[in-house]
Amino acid sequence: MKIWAIVLLTAAAVCAKHEKYIGWKSYIVQPSTLEQVKALHLLEPTLELDFLSHATTSREGVVLVKPEHQADFIAALAKLEVEYKVHAENIKEKLDYDDFLIERRNREIRARNGRSLPYDNYQTLEAIDAYLDEIAAKYPDTVTLVEPAKSFEGRTIKYLKISTTNFEDDSKPVIFIDGGIHSREWISPPTVTYAIHKLTEDVTDPDLLDNFDWIILPIVNPDGYKYSHDTDRFWRKTRSTDQHTLGFFCPGVDGNRNYDFAWNTAGTSNNPCTEIFAGSKPLSEIETQVVAEIMKTYLPRMTLYLTMHSFGSMILYPWGHDGSLSQQALALHTVGINMAEAIHERALPNFPRYQVGNSALVIQYAAAGAAEDYAHSLGVPLSYTYELPGLSRDMWGFHLDPAYIPQVCEETWAGIIVGARRSRELFG
Ligand SMILES: [Zn+2]
Known part of the structure; x- marks a missing residue:
């Protein structure tokens, strides 16, 4: 069976999972000044941002953003002149694929060693x-x-x-x-x-x-x-x-x-x-x-x-x-x-x-x-x-x-x- 067919079948099996994350995206943000780092944290409560990793001036961060706040988030980044790019366009799909990778690895390991x-x-x-x-x-x-x-x-x-x-x-x-x-x-x-x-x-x-x-x-x-x-x-x-x-x-x-x-x-x-x-x-x-x-x-x-x-x-x-x-x-x-x-x-x-x-x-x-x-x-x-x-x-x-x-x-x-x-x- 082709890999994509396995992906689709597995995705169908788990599609009931991760529904909360339909429409959510994650973004990579790269502040260049300490003021921008602080300003990003100030956005956290109002835009309900979830920093999966903290952004610093030397390391980019990853932020999870709900659908209803994405436009305001992008506008705020533009105003602050913080560089960003989309990290995961569709969080639910990404999580479904993660599940597929985990299950595939379990199968491979079981076939090789008997247990994972x-x-x-x-x-x-x-x-x-x-x-x-x-x-x-x-x-x-x-x-x-x-x-x-x-x-x-x-x-x-x-x-x-x-x-x-x-x-x-x-x-x-x-x-x-x-x-x-x-x-x-x-x-x-x-x-x-x-x-x-x-x-x-x-x-x-x-x-x-x-x-x-x-x-x-x-x-x-x-x-x-x-x-x-x-x-x-x-x-x-x-x-x-x-x-x-x-x-x-x-x-x-x-x-x-x-x-x-x-x-x-x-x-x-x-x-x-x-x-x-x-x-x-x-x-x-x-x-x-x-x-x-x-x-x-x-x-x-x-x-x-x-x-x-x-x-x-x-x-x-x-x-x-x-x-x-x-x-x-x-x-x-x-x-x-x-x-x-x-x-x-x-x-x-x-x-x-x-x-x-x-x-x-x-x-x-x-x-x-x-x-x-x-x-x-x-x-x-x-x-x-x-x-x-x-x-x-x-x-x-x-x-x-x-x-x-x-x-x-x-x-x-x-x-x-x-x-x-x-x-x-x-x-x-
Ligand atoms: Zn931790």
Whole structure:
């Protein structure tokens, strides 16, 4: 059967999906001045813009725009003299095609290996949970499955503790990696589950097991992740409905604005219907409470915290709430560069180079209540947000072809290895 015929058949099968996005478009915007960057953010509430990646003077951004605001958006860009071009002309069609690519890749992998794993395709929550259960059962000497709480909607939040000494050797640094707090950033969980794979099923660097204890939480926000798969591909927040009186109309909190440091002071909104609603109070969400509890429990030994997001090819460090530098700025910057260099050695030539720096300075936008700032405020010396790559030929963003997932996992793992080793040298 011809490829186009398969595409059409698959598209027909899933046409009921993504209907919300009929008529929506995404645009690439390239501001050339800081004033233009700020002006773009000011358009956000009135035109209900959704920045899938932030635009800066050195990196173009991608914005999702509803049909009813597209004419005003174009007019505003013209007035501001901001360069733009259409990124995806028809979001629903694009999402249908993304589904086709994922399903095709699942079929190919099943034909080759018998099963598709969480780090070789975009997988369902159920598949990722099953993988964690399986690894814990298969490697009982080193792996402990922890189920610390239920999500707002009652799903079990799961993470793995990986240690050759059952976390009893106090001299070992603890490395904590999480993913999936922003549910639509689907490239995040594969890089986190790949770390599990490299610490259990395919150990090529035994010092990482001998010298460290690991805590790995692939999906911080299972409700949002499930919703992004089943109902709304661009769902970013949690799914809580108890944060304000309009909870059932505009559910959810931006988990990465909900942490208890400089909470709700910058880059957030009190409007619960926006993508950057910070919640009714710090750590209002059970999902962020779980992350905070892990940090506090292992704080004396935690030398490195990484939280995986997408997209933009950036390694970002505190303080993101105001752009100031912490007392560990030199270590944060040098280890950030070390990780980026390790990634570059394995990156594809058409992937953008990583940018490394203070969150607020690199993205030219301060945002408070983020996990990276919170971990650092508690005392984790090296704390970073990874904005993973989003390039697939000429199509940026959340439409990254799943064929690129192994590449992104492998290069990201190279960065993690270097980050862990450097954290032990400096703070272990
Ligand atoms: Zn994110």
